[in-house]
Amino acid sequence: MRLRDFPEEELFLQGSAACQGCPGSAALRVAFKALGRNTVLCVIASCTSVLQSPYPVSALNLPTLNMAFATGGATGSGMAAAAERLAARGKFREKPTILVWAGDGGTYDIGIQALSGAAERNADFIYVCYNNEAYSNTGTQRSGATPYAAWTTNTTKGKEEWRKDVAQIMIAHGIPYVATASLAYPTDMFRKFAKAKEVKGTRYIEIQAPCPPGWKFPSAHTVKVARLAVQTGMWMLYEHENGKTTYTAGTQRIIQGQAKLLPVEEYLKAQGRFRHLFHPERDEERIAAIQKRISGLFEALQFTHKMKEHLMDIEISPRL
Amino acid sequence: MGRDFAKDRSKERVKMPGRKRREEPEEIGFLTTLSVPSEGSVGLTGSWRTFRPVLDGERCNKCLLCWIYCPEACISKDLRINYDYCKGCGVCAEECPTKAMSMVKEDEEEGAAGD
Ligand SMILES: Cc1ncc(C[n+]2csc(CCOP(=O)(O)OP(=O)(O)O)c2C)c(N)n1
Ligand code: SF4
Ligand code: SF4
Ligand code: SF4
Ligand SMILES: [Mg+2]
Numbered sequence: 001m002r003l004r005d006f007p008e009e010e011l012f013l014q015g016s017a018a019c020q021g022c023p024g025s026a027a028l029r030v031a032f033k034a035l036g037r038n039t040v041l042c043v044i045a046s047c048t049s050v051l052q053s054p055y056p057v058s059a060l061n062l063p064t065l066n067m068a069f070a071t072g073g074a075t076g077s078g079m080a081a082a083a084e085r086l087a088a089r090g091k092f093r094e095k096p097t098i099l100v101w102a103g104d105g106g107t108y109d110i111g112i113q114a115l116s117g118a119a120e121r122n123a124d125f126i127y128v129c130y131n132n133e134a135y136s137n138t139g140t141q142r143s144g145a146t147p148y149a150a151w152t153t154n155t156t157k158g159k160e161e162w163r164k165d166v167a168q169i170m171i172a173h174g175i176p177y178v179a180t181a182s183l184a185y186p187t188d189m190f191r192k193f194a195k196a197k198e199v200k201g202t203r204y205i206e207i208q209a210p211c212p213p214g215w216k217f218p219s220a221h222t223v224k225v226a227r228l229a230v231q232t233g234m235w236m237l238y239e240h241e242n243g244k245t246t247y248t249a250g251t252q253r254i255i256q257g258q259a260k261l262l263p264v265e266e267y268l269k270a271q272g273r274f275r276h277l278f279h280p281e282r283d284e285e286r287i288a289a290i291q292k293r294i295s296g297l298f299e300a301l302q303f304t305h306k307m308k309e310h311l312m313d314i315e316i317s318p319r320l
Numbered sequence: 321m322g323r324d325f326a327k328d329r330s331k332e333r334v335k336m337p338g339r340k341r342r343e344e345p346e347e348i349g350f351l352t353t354l355s356v357p358s359e360g361s362v363g364l365t366g367s368w369r370t371f372r373p374v375l376d377g378e379r380c381n382k383c384l385l386c387w388i389y390c391p392e393a394c395i396s397k398d399l400r401i402n403y404d405y406c407k408g409c410g411v412c413a414e415e416c417p418t419k420a421m422s423m424v425k426e427d428e429e430e431g432a433a434g435d
Binding site: 023 | 352353354355356357358359360361362363364365368383384385387388389390391392393394396397402404405407408409410411413414415423
């Protein structure tokens with residue numbers, strides 16, 4: 001799908017309460033274009049609850065249910081069951097897509113129990129985590145998605161732990177579709193949403209969402225930072241279906257050798273939340289630790305890719 | 321499409337049983353949890369701007385990147401910018417591959433006329 005073929009209709013209405021350069025509204029726009037009008041939305045407590053604007057108006061031109069922080073998986077399951085029943089009674093011309101939209105706090109931390117339950121039951125809805133790597137709505141506290149060494153209001157010297165990887169946890173649930181996406185690659189994101197729409201069962205899509213006030217970069221750089229994340233390997237683009245992971249867009253190009261993996265410094269330096277790694281003096285140890293992890297992973301993936309090219313008839317899992 | 325939910329219910333008056341133990345219901349104003357989809361849901365967000373994006377039609381190759389990247393949906397697919405709501409974030413200018421979009425200080429652009 002080329003940009004010019006994307007639907008013109010905007011289901012995200014301008015003049016919302018989102019910050020300048022907000023990745024959340026940017027992601028909603030692409031998702032809504034791919035899923036279309038016949039979608040019912042559940043928003044979990046997060047910036048997306050706020051950027052809709054205060055009652056009695058809303059920037060989201062879809063039927064929307066605003067729900068409590070921990071309830072994404074449970075609400076999605078209930079909505080899917082309701083849609084199933086109504087469809088059986090012939091209430092729809094076309095059954096709507098159920099879309100749950102939650103932040104990383106609502107997914108990685110407080111919502112994971114309900115989400116895991118829903119995935120295990122393979123409830124029929126799309127769950128999106130837009131991952132701005134912190135609790136942005138309440139003023140940038142750390143979450144399980146905050147990367148190692150990043151500043152937040154409660155990791156003032158940089159987070160000491162490595163982030164967990166919920167997309168991989170969702171793959172381990174054996175659900176039919178898992179994908180990651182980036183704001184800098186809208187055609188890739190659109191394709192993944194359009195594909196997810198056609199799949200039955202629990203589908204999980206995680207979008208990295210660089211947040212200007214939380215990550216401390218100028219609002220104009222939202223897409224630039226998202227692109228650097230992919231180019232430096234800090235964020236990987238892939239989709240997983242039928243037991244197989246396929247790397248896509250920028251990540252695929254690096255693995256297949258068409259693009260170079262950029263040094264992670266370029267990503268870190270673009271954001272104030274990593275400033276303490278460079279000022280007052282360079283923190284070689286932590287920068288090297290981050291680079292080592294990424295380089296190791298990409299070397300393995302590039303090796304696997306080469307092996308596959310040479311030994312086409314031998315089945316090798318592309319996942320490690 | 322039956323998009324009934326989009327109907328403005330905020331003006332509907334809801335009658336509740338009278339609390340003062342009278343026969344007549346008491347009017348207590350609107351009672352609905354539904355919000356109505358609307359542009360400008362927090363008003364004219366164009367007032368947030370210090371820099372405004374200006375498009376140079378000569379340089380533009382109509383790649384549509386600014387259209388899809390604008391976080392606020394302020395650029396139409398035929399590349400008209402809605403200054404009522406454009407927040408001046410600068411994403412469109414930053415991402416424009418031909419530098420057709422540039423950010424101009426608000427008062428400077430109208431500077432000459434601003435006396
Ligand atoms: C049980 C509960 N605890 C705390 C809150 C307050 N709260 C609302 S949104 C939010 C942060 C959400 O973070 P995240 O899910 O990452 O979304 P973001 O704000 O970053 O978009 C918190 C702590 C709440 N609504 N419910
Ligand atoms: S804090 Fe970040 S995610 Fe939240 S509305 Fe602002 S830019 Fe968007
Ligand atoms: S400055 Fe920001 S809000 Fe305004 S048109 Fe450009 S991208 Fe959209
Ligand atoms: S990004 Fe630049 S070149 Fe592309 S359509 Fe917008 S103004 Fe034109
Ligand atoms: Mg968050």
